[in-house]
Amino acid sequence: MTEQPFDKKSFLASLTERPGVYRMHAEDDTILYVGKARNLKKRVSSYFRNSGLAPKTQALMQQMRTITVTVTHTESEALILENNLIKEFRPRYNILLRDDKSYPYICLSTEQDFPRLGFHRGGRRGKGRYFGPYPSAGAVRETLSLLQKLFPIRQCEDSFYRNRSRPCLQYQIKRCSAPCVGFIDKADYAEDVRNTILFLEGRDDAVIDSLVQRMETAAGHLDYERAATYRDQIARLRSLSEKQYVSSEGGDLDIIACSSASGSSCVQVFTVRGGHHLGNRAYFPKHIAGSEDAEILAAFITQYYLGEGQGGGARRPIPSQILVNHAIDDSDWLQGVLTEQAGHKVSIHARVRGERARWLEMATDNAHHALQQQLSSKSSLTARFEALQDALGLEAVPQRMECFDISHTMGEATVASCVVFDSEGPNKSNYRRYNIEGITPGDDYAAMRQALLRRYSKVKEGEGAMPDVLFIDGGKGQLRQAGEVLQELQIGGITVVGIAKGPERKPGEEDLFLLGHKTPFILPADSKALHLIQQIRDEAHRFAITGHRQRRAKARQRSVLEDIKGLGPKRRQRLLKQFGGLQGVNRAGKEDLARVEGISLALAERIYDVLHGDSH
Structure with missing residues (x-):
């Protein structure tokens, strides 16, 4: 039975001009590529032109045997459906974000008398305040460690907290105020919680003002030790603000930069919330060689923000601004879908100035550096990792x-x-x-x-x-x-x-x-x-x-004789020579030991007791 060639003429003639998603299948019906289109007829027809196709597109069309389409009501539905199909089928010719796990937050359990501050991953269904998301678990741990030094809020699990009868190690190293055993009252603890929230919201000035007031109050009551503690907190906060603040405007934004070389790509994401840089992370999406950086960025942003969290949890929160180092085709389309999903206006910018331009440059440099590291270590070790x-x-x-x-x-x-x-x-x-x-x-x-x-x-x-x-x-x-x-x-x-x-x-x-x-x-x-x-x-x-x-x-090289008071090197040497070694000394009685030159009866008794376990 001969294979029927794909009848492109009749297929394109009947194809609608409405928005939708198209899927290209191989001979065994495997999905090779999933794409979206504002106009299905116009977009799919572009694959059949006689010249101008990129090498990877030419390779795709050589393997393609059939095309199926799904017509959608809106362009936004097409983009979301494309993302879902890519995630489900992971086609070979699509750009794939390897990481689709949930993302970490800091959670404050505000419903308790003494709230807990902790690491959280996944859907935000429980009661409490959530701060993030952070680019990695390491960034969360770093922030939690910093917060312990600034405001000693407990970070232990509730089961551990409820069963304490004395303070744990965290209190001893001044990382917790030990509410479990009543070492701090609710009012003072609540003040630390309030300052923690202000800090995580990026309102450093309000925190510093509060600490200054408390420092002055403590000094007025001649409680200089507590005033000094507040002074040190203020100094640490000011130092931190100088290092982490992105711009005077504050706000939430993500900075996403792509760098490609040798058939591989790295996408670097810098996360900024409340004007604070929460950290950055490198991703290495899978794609066919020849993909353009702008194309990789568009695919990455779609999967990064529209993909479901682990276990079907909530999507990754979308900031109001996204900075990219390459202009994206149909960015207005993508902005519209992200705005719809986020519930607030989302803008994507490739041309920025001032502070944002410097941060975009930093993200680009980091993407390039991470890619070079990845390429230089592409060996059996990388494959194992x-x-x-x-x-x-x-x-x-x-x-x-x-x-x-x-x-x-x-x-x-x-x-x-x-x-x-x-x-x-x-x-x-x-x-x-x-x-x-x-x-x-x-x-x-x-x-x-x-x-x-x-x-x-x-x-x-x-x-x-x-x-x-x-x-x-x-x-x-x-x-x-x-x-x-x-x-x-x-x-x-x-x-x-x-x-x-x-x-x-x-x-x-x-x-x-x-x-x-x-x-x-x-x-x-x-x-x-x-x-x-x-x-x-x-x-x-x-x-x-x-x-x-x-x-x-x-x-084993150290002799037990070395620990006996009054038995110096010369006397030890005489003993060992007289009795032919340590075993001979061990068999000797007190009187035998006392016959050795320089060994008194009292010293002989001490040696005997040590060797036979009667004294230490």
Whole structure:
């Protein structure tokens, strides 16, 4: 049976001039491309002209066998339907935004007497105030950490808060005012909450005015210690305002810049809310080589703002202004749809001046830099990172991963290791070892808890960076310790994975436990994501064993005789020579020891007691 060629003449003759969406299918009916059109007849006809088609369009038309169309009532409906079909079918010739996960917010639970400030992702259905969205979980963690220093609002989970009988570590390091045990009254706490809201709304001047008034009141009552605390808060706020304020106009806007090279593209998004720069993030959309930057920006903006949140949650909030570094075709069409979806006027600008031009230039530079980094590291490591992103359902390719392991011999000389991987691979300058003390020998759970507490307490204090993914070499027990430590330190937004050896303890059969999930999952033995996990786990194991062996060797080289008061190097040497080594000294009685030159009876008794466990 011969294949019937596509009858373009009759198809185009009967095609409507109304708005709609068209789909190009391959021979096996796979959708190759989805497009939108204000005028279906005019737009689809343009694919069949004799010359002037871009190389990627020519390749598309060579594979196309049939075209189907959906007529819509309005142009806006066409654009939204196009976005939904692209998301559903992910056609090869469309530009695809890899990231369609939900986006993070800061949530303030205002319904409580002592509200909680915390990390939130997904739909905003719960009671409280939501601030954001932020470009990444890291940006949320950074802001939460800053807020703890400015206004010590609690960030612990409600279950943790309700069961406290004494202050936790956050109070001790001055990151919380301990409302759980009544160390602050409702009025003072409410004032901190009010200032937090003003700060997150970008109203820094109002916060500073409030703190100045409180400082003067405290000084008037001769409470100079509290006045000094307010003074320090004001200084930190002023410094922060100088660094983060975008312009005197304030407002909400997103700055989106695209850079392309070598068949790849990077879209950099800078997020500004209330005049504050909340952070930026790089995206690497998938597309066919030859796509223009303006085309990539148009596709990116559509999917970025009109796509559903994770689990069908609310769409990403749309700011009133979007700055782009390339003029977009049919930008008025896109502006109209975004305005309709946002419920307020949305404008897209490519030509801007002054402060906005400088920020657009910065976004373009960042897009170019991120793309160059991506291209320079396009190797097996990059493929493994992307595979891990897919395997764990991460919002983006992880930029920093850490893995902990414990090593000891029958409980002796326990050492914990922490290794760090970033986009360049092992980051050995950030590796850390922890000598574990004060636990029951062989208690791996306690050892893991101590190492994690020591590591992330320092990070909370500003020493180092938080990882995107935390691997724990161990099963559910070790993973539980990690979850408890992160809760105690009020650290959120980190994906935590436990790596347990399978029943046969063979590589490729590891059980992977995600924190918060009861059942493990197993990746195929040929999975690139599993290979990366194994590499990180093996590096943590190697680093832990090396440290353990060094510590054990050092302990075993040190003689117990060195800790006995009054027994100096010369006397130790005489003892060892007289009895042929430490074992001979250990077998000797008190009188035998006292016969050695320089060893009195009192010293002999002390040596005997130490060797036989009667004294320390």
